[in-house]
Amino acid sequence: MNKMQKRVGIGLLVLSLGGGLVLGVSASDREKNEGKPRADVAPVQNTLYSTECGACHFAYQPGLLPARSWEKLLTGLGEHFGENAEVSPATLTALREYLTGNAADRVDHGRSRKINASILDGEKPIRVTETGYFQKEHRELSPHMREKNSKIGSLSRCEACHTQAAQGSFHEHEVRMPGEGR
Secondary structure (H helix, E strand, C coil): CCHHHHHHHHHHHHHHHHHHHHCCCCHHHHHHCCCCCCCCCCCCCCHHHHHHCCCCCCCCCHHHCCHHHHHHHHHCHHHECCECCCCCHHHHHHHHHHHHHCCCCCCCCHHHHHHHHCCCCCCCCCCHHHCHHHHHHCCCCCCCCCCCCCCCCCCCCHHHHECCHHHCCCCHHHECECCCEC
C-alpha cells in the first residue's frame, strides 16, 4: 500500500468515525434512539403537566429552563403572566417534582446544557426568551418576522415556527415561519 492509499484509508476511517459529529449526533445518541438523532430537549411526557399548563399555552419542556427558574415560576402562579394559574397543593407538588427533576441543569440533552450554560449563576429567568442561548439563536429575526407577524405574535410561541417543538426538536431545518417559509 503506497502513501496515498494509506492517507485515503485513514481519511475514510476518520470520516466514518466522525460522521456523527458532522451531523451533530454522537454514536451514543444514535444507539439510544435506534439510529435517529436525539431530541434537543426531552419532550414532555407528563400528562398532568400537559393538561394543567398545556391547556393555556405551549407546554414548554422542563429542559428549557434550570430548576431554580421553574421554582420561581411555580411560586408565582397566582400572577402567572397576568393570569391566576394557581393549582391545588398536591398538583403543585407533582408539577414541581416533574419540572425541577427534568430541568436544564439536571438533564443530559445538548440544547438543555447550552441553555443552562447561557444563564449566570443566581439568575432565575422565568421566560425561555430571556436566556442568552435563546437570544443568540434568534438574533437574526427582524421585528417584522416576529411580533408583527400575526401568525407568530411572540417569540414565546415556539410551536408557531418550530414544527417539531412538541417532540423536543428545535433543529433549524425544521423551522417554517408562517408567511415567511424556511
